């Protein structure tokens with residue numbers, strides 16, 4: 517019986533990715549449920565970002581499949597793929613904002629690209645997304661170079677939310693933020709999930725973020741997902757990397773708080 521809990525919006529099966537002869541993932545499986553926040557962790561170079569890129573169509577797998585909303589993304593026709601892409605938003609590391617555009621213009625870019633909408637309405641929607649991302653109204657008129665690191669992340673999030681996505685992909689959203697800024701960003705993500713029912717796929721190194729936001733954690737090692745489940749369950753796994761990560765001094769401090 518399929519319950520709402522078991523409805524998967526992302527299903528990665530038998531994934532293999534490689535750059536030339538260098539294999540990043542082999543036989544990797546991962547399923548993401550609707551309206552959950554899943555945190556993807558793993559040592560540096562284990563392929564967290566490449567996994568995210570494989571799911572969003574930026575790194576074609578050499579084997580395996582990626583189903584999004586039940587559709588086989590890489591086998592789908594162009595129209596289906598574009599339809600799927602409009603249902604997700606992505607926040608890349610550093611925000612990846614267009615530097616020659618204001619924040620509002622950045623947020624309007626996907627709206628203008630994908631929706632047939634007049635400028636005034638697009639401006640109103642951009643203003644709403646900017647406010648949802650916790651930026652003051654006047655931030656809309658600023659250029660990325662005039663923003664702090666935390667504001668850039670929020671602006672990137674506003675753009676990721678532009679098309680009312682069902683899934684957002686976040687690549688290390690709290691990297692480079694001070695602890696207070698990072699905690700506020702965590703809170704924002706949880707609020708968005710709760711108010712909009714968003715599914716969040718988040719690559720992170722941040723133990724505090726994992727602890728305060730994620731419903732489940734997926735651990736990448738040995739080219740695949742070696743453990744996936746609630747944090748309390750995963751941290752009991754006796755894989756050496758997991759033990760070192762969660763039971764080292766930083767892990768203990770984050771989990772004790």
Ligand SMILES: Nc1ncnc2c1ncn2[C@@H]1O[C@H](COP(=O)(O)OP(=O)(O)OP(=O)(O)O)[C@@H](O)[C@H]1O
Pocket residue numbers: 535540558559560561562563564565566567
């Ligand atoms: N465009 C590319 N060409 C060749 N190799 C690449 C490319 N992109 C990534 N790789 C390699 O794939 C592996 C996984 O990279 P990825 O960026 O996914 O790691 P990561 O787990 O996100 O690491 P980090 O935590 O350090 O950001 C690394 O060995 C990296 O060098």
